[in-house]
Amino acid sequence: MNAELDELYQQVLLDHAKRPRNFGEIAEGAVHVHGDNPSCGDEIHLHVRFGEDRGVEEIKFTGHGCAISLASASLMTMKLRGRTAAEATALATALRELVTTEVAEPTAALGDLRVLGGVRKFPQRVKCAMLPWRAFEQAQAGNAGSGRVSTEA
Amino acid sequence: MHAPAPRSIDWAALRADFPILQQEIRGRPLIYFDNAASTQRPRAVLDALRHFDEHDHANVHRGLHELSSRATDAYEGARQKVARFIGAANAEEIVFTRGTTEAINLVANSWGAKFLKAGDVILLTELEHHSNLVPWQLLAERTGARLRFVPVRVEDGTLELEQLGALLTPEVKLFAFTHISNGIGTINPVAELCRAARAVGAVSLVDAAQSAGHLPLDVQQIGCDFLAFSGHKMCAPTGTGVLYGRAEILEQMPPWHGGGEMIVSVTLEKSTFKTPPHRFEAGTPNISGAVGLAAAIDYLEQIGRDRIFAHDRALTEHAQVQLAGIPGVQVLGPREERGALVSFVMESAHPHDLTTFADQQGLALRGGHHCNQPLMRKLKLPGTTRASFYFYNTHAEVDAMMEILRAAQRYFG
Numbered sequence: 024m025n026a027e028l029d030e031l032y033q034q035v036l037l038d039h040a041k042r043p044r045n046f047g048e049i050a051e052g053a054v055h056v057h058g059d060n061p062s063c064g065d066e067i068h069l070h071v072r073f074g075e076d077r078g079v080e081e082i083k084f085t086g087h088g089c090a091i092s093l094a095s096a097s098l099m100t101m102k103l104r105g106r107t108a109a110e111a112t113a114l115a116t117a118l119r120e121l122v123t124t125e126v127a128e129p130t131a132a133l134g135d136l137r138v139l140g141g142v143r144k145f146p147q148r149v150k151c152a153m154l155p156w157r158a159f160e161q162a163q164a165g166n167a168g169s170g171r172v173s174t175e176a
Numbered sequence: 177m178h179a180p181a182p183r184s185i186d187w188a189a190l191r192a193d194f195p196i197l198q199q200e201i202r203g204r205p206l207i208y209f210d211n212a213a214s215t216q217r218p219r220a221v222l223d224a225l226r227h228f229d230e231h232d233h234a235n236v237h238r239g240l241h242e243l244s245s246r247a248t249d250a251y252e253g254a255r256q257k258v259a260r261f262i263g264a265a266n267a268e269e270i271v272f273t274r275g276t277t278e279a280i281n282l283v284a285n286s287w288g289a290k291f292l293k294a295g296d297v298i299l300l301t302e303l304e305h306h307s308n309l310v311p312w313q314l315l316a317e318r319t320g321a322r323l324r325f326v327p328v329r330v331e332d333g334t335l336e337l338e339q340l341g342a343l344l345t346p347e348v349k350l351f352a353f354t355h356i357s358n359g360i361g362t363i364n365p366v367a368e369l370c371r372a373a374r375a376v377g378a379v380s381l382v383d384a385a386q387s388a389g390h391l392p393l394d395v396q397q398i399g400c401d402f403l404a405f406s407g408h409k410m411c412a413p414t415g416t417g418v419l420y421g422r423a424e425i426l427e428q429m430p431p432w433h434g435g436g437e438m439i440v441s442v443t444l445e446k447s448t449f450k451t452p453p454h455r456f457e458a459g460t461p462n463i464s465g466a467v468g469l470a471a472a473i474d475y476l477e478q479i480g481r482d483r484i485f486a487h488d489r490a491l492t493e494h495a496q497v498q499l500a501g502i503p504g505v506q507v508l509g510p511r512e513e514r515g516a517l518v519s520f521v522m523e524s525a526h527p528h529d530l531t532t533f534a535d536q537q538g539l540a541l542r543g544g545h546h547c548n549q550p551l552m553r554k555l556k557l558p559g560t561t562r563a564s565f566y567f568y569n570t571h572a573e574v575d576a577m578m579e580i581l582r583a584a585q586r587y588f589g
């Protein structure tokens with residue numbers, strides 16, 4: 024098709040959108056955040072169980088949305104499980120930088136998440152990529168129970 | 177209603193009147209299929225605006241100088257033109273607004289504040305654009321009135337009119353509904369709905385945002401009390417719009433905005449107000465916008481809205497037939513009677529991925545809920561992809577869209 028489109032919709036991204044990993048709920052002891060993007064109807068229910076030191080013990084999601092938000096959520100859950108609180112925060116920051124600013128060399132720690140870099144050329148789609156991460160940050164900030172984030176808030 | 181011009185229409189020549197359409201997006205000819213959101217403006221309108229700004233601009237109804245009289249004549253001339261355009265009995269029934277949204281808010285704030293009380297019912301439909309829903313929610317909150325809705329049939333997007341009798345009880349004081357659904361294209365039988373409203377003593381309001389530039393409209397034939405539309409959806413500039421209100425009703429309505437232009441005399445404590453329509457137009461209006469709206473009306477009437485409707489109908493029909501041939505694509509809304517748009521979902525691609533993909537090929541579609549969140553919820557869809565047409569669009573463009581949709585299906589499938 025064209026290069027920018029192919030950079031946005033890389034095979035890895037399309038694969039995660041079609042077969043999202045860690046799709047499901049966590050039965051017990053998880054923080055639940057409902058994130059939505061009212062302008063396009065995307066919704067994500069993020070479940071995170073934090074350890075005593077606030078590390079990410081378990082993380083899953085359900086919901087529906089465009090390829091970018093689904094793939095971003097799927098990749099995020101794979102990346103975050105088992106991370107310490109500090110690592111998770113650093114990843115969220117690096118991801119935000121990746122999709123919003125022109126970085127010469129994306130942090131290697133991002134690994135697979137680097138496929139989301141193509142979003143940079145599509146400013147209207149940045150919030151699709153960020154939705155799961157904003158939900159995660161909300162989960163980190165809240166102690167227990169459930170919360171909400173919205174791209175329009 | 178205007179008799180169709182005798183000559184046949186050269187649609188390709190009309191298209192050439194639109195400078196903005198003569199461009200490429202990322203190396204591909206622009207295909208503009210987002211006309212339900214906003215249409216483009218022909219050179220005749222752009223020229224009228226420029227001419228006015230270069231020769232005639234001044235404030236209206238104020239200065240006793242030449243330019244002010246020219247501007248006033250242009251502004252009030254535009255009002256008369258609008259009145260003829262929609263078959264209003266007189267120009268005093270035409271209030272200029274910023275658009276459909278402001279027109280509806282005017283009714284909600286002015287008429288609503290005076291005539292609605294706790295326990296009254298505002299009847300709407302499940303098809304409404306947020307701008308014909310939210311103002312009524314706000315009004316209901318303020319007055320204690322209740323909202324009630326005519327349901328939409330999920331199968332074909334038409335209203336369940338067989339329920340109308342049960343819904344239109346004597347508590348209903350206002351029945352507001354769209355003429356054409358911007359989300360799925362349903363055309364409502366507006367004259368019948370207005371008649372039903374009148375039969376129970378309810379006031380009727382027609383949201384004509386999607387119809388005013390697309391088919392012949394006559395408020396007296398429709399029998400509505402209010403009708404609202406936006407200039408930018410019919411070749412006129414943004415920030416222009418109209419509220420038609422039947423004279424007897426407008427006369428009973430209090431002002432909603434206070435300021436200059438709308439008063440007769442002002443003391444420090446109290447003011448008296450002009451008669452409609454000026455009572456509802458506080459402050460300096462969008463004068464050049466009205467000039468542009470008048471030019472747009474001239475332009476559309478030269479073509480004839482009956483012909484525009486027939487042209488767009490054929491284009492929409494063509495798109496419907498083509499879309500039906502793509503497996504995994506579902507077209508929403510009625511099969512027959514529909515406005516100039518197709519709203520659809522594709523199994524393999526989310527509306528936003530599809531519109532991003534299309535945009536890369538120079539095709540402007542809209543993906544999302546189209547300011548119809550309750551309707552989308554009812555249809556159990558997060559959103560749709562919409563292609564909306566106008567008379568400058570072509571069959572070849574629809575064919576090009578189909579190629580792009582097929583390519584998208586391969587890409588995402």
Ligand SMILES: Cc1ncc(COP(=O)(O)O)c(C=O)c1O
Pocket residue numbers: 212213274275276277278305307308354356357358383385386406547
């Ligand atoms: C049916 C309908 N009603 C109301 C509106 C609101 O029009 P505007 O934004 O011009 O006020 C629109 C336009 O989006 C519409 O399609």
